[in-house]
Amino acid sequence: MINIVTALQCEARPLIEHYKLRGNARHSAFRCYQNDEMQLIVSGIGKLAAATATTYLAASESGTTSSAWLNLGIAGHADKAIGKPLLAHKLIDSASEQQWFPGIVMPITCDSETLITVDKPEQAYRKEMMVDMEASGFYASASRFQSCELIHSLKVISDNQLYSSEQITEKSTSAIIHDNIATIDSIINPLLEISSQLNTIEQASPEMYDFIAHWHFTTYQQNELRHLLRRWHALSLTNKPSPHDFANHTTSKAALIAIKSFLDEQPISFNKEEAQ
């Protein structure tokens, strides 16, 4: 799953069309769109709006899902060409001077650059930096919910020293985002893959629910059960864990002790033939 945060509807429009996102009427605070693997929220302008929208989207998610996050939009740069896509490798909040360093672990097809978020539009450009008004709010919020490898900010240059921000229109914004769909796709796809990879690692064993249906486990015991069932699967045992094999234990505590004892007795072998 990936969550995309854009400031403007005109930034979102090319994505809505390309990814065939449907409006989600359940949300009234923000405009939200989605398909099976993607949610998009239009935050409005400014870092506070971006932070609020990010938190809103995170709060609406299932707590067990590891989603990727992408802030997508336009930014200014002193000398980069209009329409050039750049991934942020460092984010700075201009007001607080707080910094973030997204972990770029996926292959990327565009260059990367530092991105500074300002509170008010500025006429002057910073040296070797993109300038926007949302990214720091987005990142500060998203980093509460996800690790840095899955939170990124991709910007398309909309203005520079030769083409001022006053000349930007909704139409030109949509156009430069649309022109970069291939690059956007090349960022989104590996992020989806990493998110899926993390979800597989973190997901509880499918048999967990059978055990929970059989005994009453406290939250602490559920964690222990999750750990034991992971051990069971890691051992590549031929039989799958089943509550019926421990049915003679009347309490959850006794069942956990029995499962642990069973696992402690299992042989460990790193020899491939023996393990299979």
Added chain:
Amino acid sequence: MHRLIYIEEDVADHPRTKAICERFPKATKVYCKYYGEVFNRKGQNFRLQKQQPALILARKHKKHVLNAPDGYGIGGRRNYYFSHMLNCVYDCRYCFLQGMYRSANYVIFVNYEDFQQSIIEAAQQYPDDESWFFSGYDCDSLAYEPVTDFTNQFLPTFAQLPNAHLELRTKSLQIRTLLKSEPINNCVVAYSFTPEEISKALEHGVPSVEKRIEAMIKLQQHGWRLGLRFDPMIYQEGFEEGYKNLFEQIFSRLSPDSIHSVSLGTLRTPKVFHQNMVNLYPEEKLFAGRFDESRGMITYQKELEEQMTNFCYDQLMQHIPQSLFFACTPPE
């Protein structure tokens, strides 16, 4: 190949920073005030970063040389370790680094001169004692040699310190610098081993046992003193056969004269690190076995530890004199 190189602003102009950056002309340089902003912050996933680690170039400001942990020694009275690099190019599933650090990025402290000065001072503090300096605690001593130029820079320091000894602990085949250098008597190149099938399953990216033995033979022929580290010993059903074969494989090829020391150590990981490691790799068979907790450390059961240690010790005694053996186990 690194995509990104994070550079502390303070070392941006350091000659070693420039030399390392020249090796990665396509990498993007990202400047930071302090390497901890990138390396130590919360909200990082070691496992994901291990797929594409970035390089961080920084300055180590203090504590360049530290006392080695209990049990981490080969007979010397004074044992120290120093880390010019944090993290390892290899990905051994039992390694405590993956539980200790939040980031899998490689940190290189470029101010070697400060490490060297601290080593000289530590050695000169006790001129009548022999001091051991271990370099492979937070990284593999040799694996990143083409980038770090570590041995080339540090061997001359030890060459002028007769009471100081250097241990290069490694699983690497990066021995070109050592083969070009004149061997010094106070340096031991110590190779770590587990039996082949365990190595294949758990030591990702590590050269095969055979390749490592071949590297040791070349070093031996060149005159370097060698160490053998079976630390940690990893349990599996029928471990006896694996370790017996490993010892035969190694000692049938190496000349006993060049072996300086052989050590055995049990698997022991601080509990917090172990929990982090299990959370990172819940599907890993190594962590699915039985472990006990003792004094904040996660270990195999005591009886199993003793069984493995006794077996391996007996086997080793068939190949080496007792005087070369050291048990790397913390005191009770």
